[in-house]
């Protein structure tokens with residue numbers, strides 16, 4: 001299913017003629033050593049070796065690395081990981097070189113993957129690797145996540161550093177996956193106030209979502225002044241998603257892209273979740289047009305393409321209207337917004353780094369390189385939880 005919705009997106013982008021407005025690159029395959037800049041070697045080695053045929057012999061490793069249930073083994077899984085990771089890395093390199101100011105990889109955005117654990121259909125965390133690449137050139141990188149699920153893997157990787165700010169808007173509560181991302185989850189140590197979480201309830205609509213997104217992101221851009229932005233555009237926050245429960249329209253979702261693009265900071269757009277395939281393709285094709293500044297030219301009637309029948313019965317660009325009532329009370333939304341804005345006020349200055357030798361492109365910095373800046377960066381989840389238990393979240 002996952003590769004199929006990317007194929008559908010690609011066909012719709014091409015049928016609309018959007019490829020004529022941009023340069024298209026065939027991604028190279030990311031290598032195992034590149035993935036090991038974030039992931040552990042034994043985990044990457046396992047991903048490289050496991051196949052549907054040998055998975056029963058690797059049962060203990062399957063359990064250790066949480067591969068099997070939510071993250072099934074499928075044919076060509078390793079190549080799939082290499083492709084989407086290679087594309088995100090290449091996007092980051094193109095931004096670093098100044099060759100392009102905007103890069104898109106709709107096959108990337110697998111934000112749940114951890115250092116040595118697959119999670120939520122994410123195996124390799126291309127976002128973390130892409131951000132590490134951007135950090136070679138930029139003192140500060142901003143990560144924004146509008147997938148309906150909390151961007152936990154990226155947040156965890158950068159939880160204790162101020163060189164990456166992670167801002168995630170997501171459904172929270174009712175045991176919704178992955179369960180993290182409460183409003184007072186704000187980072188730790190040098191990373192305190194550099195994680196921003198905006199927890200939401202079912203049925204949030206465009207108006208309510210943007211009334212949070214715009215003021216919070218305005219404050220983030222003003223106070224953090226990132227050198228590059230990575231925007232994960234998970235489409236499961238759209239209305240009528242098979243797993244999601246928000247009520248965002250295509251316009252509302254794409255307005256986040258338009259708003260961030262308006263700052264003119266080098267921008268990497270990625271995909272993410274999205275489980276109603278035709279709507280995922282609609283969303284990312286439309287957001288491609290927004291990124292290119294040609295969205296006004298798109299016809300509402302979808303152009304003929306190889307997957308045209310999947311867009312029945314409307315064959316229109318817009319997604320059908322939402323079915324889910326908005327469960328977000330105005331006073332609760334205001335409280336969440338004010339909390340996030342109060343935290344952002346604590347950022348007195350945009351942090352900078354000392355001059356240092358620039359590692360060459362494609363050779364990602366070893367995580368030790370970041371560790372020099374912050375020795376806590378490699379804290380395990382349990383150490384971090386223990387640290388978080390300390391009562392230092394004092395602004396709510």
Ligand SMILES: [Zn+2]
Nearest residue numbers: 147149236273
């Ligand atoms: Zn998701």
